[in-house]
Amino acid sequence: MNDKPKSGKPGAKVGTKVNKAWLHDHINDPYVKLATREGYRARAVYKLKEIDESLGLIRPGQLVVDLGSTPGAWSQYLRSKLLHAGVATGRTAASIIALDILPMEPIEGVTFLQGDFREEEVLSRLATAMDGRLADVVVSDMAPNLSGISSVDAAASSYLVELAIDFARQHLKPEGALVAKLFHGSGYDDLVKLFKKTFRVVKTVKPKASRDRSPETFMVGMGLRSPDTV
Ligand SMILES: C[S@@+](CC[C@H](N)C(=O)[O-])C[C@H]1O[C@@H](n2cnc3c(N)ncnc32)[C@H](O)[C@@H]1O
Numbered sequence: 037m038n039d040k041p042k043s044g045k046p047g048a049k050v051g052t053k054v055n056k057a058w059l060h061d062h063i064n065d066p067y068v069k070l071a072t073r074e075g076y077r078a079r080a081v082y083k084l085k086e087i088d089e090s091l092g093l094i095r096p097g098q099l100v101v102d103l104g105s106t107p108g109a110w111s112q113y114l115r116s117k118l119l120h121a122g123v124a125t126g127r128t129a130a131s132i133i134a135l136d137i138l139p140m141e142p143i144e145g146v147t148f149l150q151g152d153f154r155e156e157e158v159l160s161r162l163a164t165a166m167d168g169r170l171a172d173v174v175v176s177d178m179a180p181n182l183s184g185i186s187s188v189d190a191a192a193s194s195y196l197v198e199l200a201i202d203f204a205r206q207h208l209k210p211e212g213a214l215v216a217k218l219f220h221g222s223g224y225d226d227l228v229k230l231f232k233k234t235f236r237v238v239k240t241v242k243p244k245a246s247r248d249r250s251p252e253t254f255m256v257g258m259g260l261r262s263p264d265t266v
Contacts, residue, residue: 083246098173099132103136103200133147133148137150153199180196204234215254215255220252228240234260
C-alpha cells in the first residue's frame, strides 16, 4: 500500500517517529483494511472513488489517462468502473492509459507506459498511445519524491500539476475533466488560479480517505475554456 511519508508527501518529515506513527495509523486504517478486502493495491483508490461518485466523471466508453499510476489502485478502479458501466450499457470500448516513473504490475485492459512525465520523449510516447484521440478524463495522483527541502518539494510538486494542466489543454476533449492532486503550501494559490484560467468549472475536494494531517487536496477542472480566453 502506498501513502507512506517517504513516497512523496511534501511537508512530511521522514524520520523514525513519523514512520512509527505512519505504521500505527496504516495498520489501523479502515481504508487500508477495505482496500485489502476489495482487492485494491492501495487505499488511495477511495480518494478517486469519492471524487468520481460526487461528480460523476467516469462513464462508459471513455478514454482515461492515469498519471502517476503505480501501484495501480486508481487504474483498477477506472477499469472496474468503465467495464461494469460499459457492460451494463453495451458500450465496452473504454480505454485506460496509465503512466508512472516506476514500474507497475500489469492490469488487464490498462495500457501502461513507464517514464518520467517531465520528459518530452515520454509525453510523445503518451500521445502515440492515445493514437490521435482526445481523453475524456485525465487523473493525476503524481507526487514527487521528497528532498526534505520544503521550497524544493513545493516547486517540484507544483511543476507536476502545471504539466498535468498543460497536458489537459492539449489532450482533453473540450468537455473533459482533469483531476489533480495539489499540496497546500507555497505555489498552491497560483495553481488554483491556473485551474480557474484553464477550466470553466473548478471544484476542490478533500476526500475522506485523504488523511487530515496530509496537506494534499484534489482539484477538479471541468470543461476547457476556449484558447483565446486562456
Ligand atoms: C501516490 S502515488 C500514486 C498512487 C496511485 N494513484 C494508485 O492509486 O495506486 C504517486 C505516484 O506518482 C509517481 N510519480 C512521481 N513523479 C512522477 C513523474 N515525474 N512522472 C511519472 N510518475 C511520477 C510516483 O512514482 C508514484 O507512483
